[in-house]
Amino acid sequence: MASIYHPLWAGLAVRPERGLAMLATSKIVEKNAYEVALENFDLAANALELEEGVRAMIKYPERILSVSVPVRMDNGRIVRYEGFRVQHSTMRGPAKGGIRFHPNVTVDEVKALATWMTWKCAVVNIPFGGGKGGVTCNPKTMSMGELERLSRRYATSILPLIGPEKDIPAPDVYTTPQIMAWIMDTYSMNKGYPVHGVVTGKPISLGGSLGRNEATGRGVFYTTLSSCEHLGIPVKGARVVVQGFGNAGSIAAMLMHGAGAKVIAVSDTKGCIFNDKGLDIPAVIAFKERTGSVVRFPESHKIAPEELLALECEVLIPAALENAITEANAAAVRARIVAEAANGPVTPEADRIFDSKGVFLIPDILCNAGGVTVSYFEWVQDENHLFWDENDVNKRLEKVMTRAFRDVLKIHSERNVNMRLAANMLGIGRVAEACKIRGLYP
Ligand code: NAD
Numbered sequence: 001m002a003s004i005y006h007p008l009w010a011g012l013a014v015r016p017e018r019g020l021a022m023l024a025t026s027k028i029v030e031k032n033a034y035e036v037a038l039e040n041f042d043l044a045a046n047a048l049e050l051e052e053g054v055r056a057m058i059k060y061p062e063r064i065l066s067v068s069v070p071v072r073m074d075n076g077r078i079v080r081y082e083g084f085r086v087q088h089s090t091m092r093g094p095a096k097g098g099i100r101f102h103p104n105v106t107v108d109e110v111k112a113l114a115t116w117m118t119w120k121c122a123v124v125n126i127p128f129g130g131g132k133g134g135v136t137c138n139p140k141t142m143s144m145g146e147l148e149r150l151s152r153r154y155a156t157s158i159l160p161l162i163g164p165e166k167d168i169p170a171p172d173v174y175t176t177p178q179i180m181a182w183i184m185d186t187y188s189m190n191k192g193y194p195v196h197g198v199v200t201g202k203p204i205s206l207g208g209s210l211g212r213n214e215a216t217g218r219g220v221f222y223t224t225l226s227s228c229e230h231l232g233i234p235v236k237g238a239r240v241v242v243q244g245f246g247n248a249g250s251i252a253a254m255l256m257h258g259a260g261a262k263v264i265a266v267s268d269t270k271g272c273i274f275n276d277k278g279l280d281i282p283a284v285i286a287f288k289e290r291t292g293s294v295v296r297f298p299e300s301h302k303i304a305p306e307e308l309l310a311l312e313c314e315v316l317i318p319a320a321l322e323n324a325i326t327e328a329n330a331a332a333v334r335a336r337i338v339a340e341a342a343n344g345p346v347t348p349e350a351d352r353i354f355d356s357k358g359v360f361l362i363p364d365i366l367c368n369a370g371g372v373t374v375s376y377f378e379w380v381q382d383e384n385h386l387f388w389d390e391n392d393v394n395k396r397l398e399k400v401m402t403r404a405f406r407d408v409l410k411i412h413s414e415r416n417v418n419m420r421l422a423a424n425m426l427g428i429g430r431v432a433e434a435c436k437i438r439g440l441y442p
Helices: 035-049 052-058 107-122 143-158 178-192 212-231 247-258 281-291 305-309 347-358 370-385 388-417 419-438
Strands: 063-072 078-089 095-102 130-134 168-170 239-243 262-268 271-274 301-303 311-318 334-339 358-362
Touching: 035 107, 035 178, 035 347, 035 419, 052 419, 063 107, 063 130, 063 143, 078 107, 078 143, 078 168, 078 247, 095 107, 095 143, 095 178, 095 271, 095 334, 095 370, 107 130, 107 370, 107 419, 130 168, 143 178, 143 388, 168 178, 168 370, 212 247, 212 334, 212 358, 212 370, 212 388, 247 281, 247 311, 262 281, 262 305, 271 305, 281 301, 358 419, 370 388, 388 419
Parallel strands: 095 130, 095 168, 239 262, 239 311, 311 334, 334 358
Antiparallel strands: 063 078, 078 130, 262 271, 271 301
């Protein structure tokens, strides 16, 4: 079978090694992400004392589209995949959110991810609502041709929902700049003219933004620096552990390494590596690009996934998937700061354990919002035919992230609530405010 690796897939890419071993290599306990999202909504709505009517208007997805995606495979067979696009909210602007191609995609997972996008865009105060899409498939087993046909057919199926003023997809797990280019092309061919602003996370040559590929990891870095400053932890020499050495995790690790921190352990689906003196992160990135995994990196030894999460460190960055830290393993965590690069890696039960242990959590809707923030910059540039240089993008991102961090911290301190609740109160409060001002139609 043809490899699906392609230079355009760099960073956000599916690389050949990634796949389903995830469930075998870590103790991820199944939990419905949407139930978690609803539970966290209720906690914030109660703390904000939101009226019932406003809750009814902003809590649930506005639209859920379920699509059947038939694809002709290379061997001539037609295989049908299931796909979804969920618009959770367009209260503050067009729906915005990635598309995930993964075997575990369910409608509830997409609903949860769309819900988090709504609060996330509000936390960083960009004029978007929340959306998400997904196809239940395993891109690892598909050729480039099959993947292109899948992407184009899925894009055609969700075409009535998407558009630069309506709903703007982007890459998520196992989707890439190349897939965004196919979606942009499919949409444009149907319209009869090029529409760059229909997706973000595109290749640079197609209206993508400089800095987008690194934006999520960079946002994790900025919020981690702010947390260290808040807690009086020197970044130089701080021990950092990263679960999930993909786009978000590896960039965050590289920037922390560059700032003088000591990244002592990282992992991917194949396993975890450790060096108590600190790993040479640029070399680990190059090694992974060459071999497909961090495992067997020289000057490191292999440890078990549960050992990685239990390492004593200043910063733990879960950057893989949902439900990595649950009530089963949260008590073993010995980090001062947990920076949620992934969406939903810590369950509410684990949150409660962290609270009792005094772990400082940077919640996902704040921590990983750098990606959607630079997606917003990309959309602004596309719609206005502008090209910002990378320095400009990074400076704007830093400003947005540090301001959002300050806003969340203020609620955390003034209301004496944990950082997750503070971030949800900020995001949900802003959406509720927009809802009240807009009123109920008709
Ligand atoms: P990615 O596919 O580039 O990387 C994921 C990495 O996690 C891979 O290296 C994979 O091997 C590893 N992994 C998966 N399961 C693992 C496990 N159980 N243990 C250890 N490693 C494991 O994906 P990404 O874009 O970096 O996204 C990661 C997370 O960040 C997701 O939750 C995603 O929703 C979130 N996120 C990403 C972005 C973005 O712009 N990339 C933005 C916001 C949120």
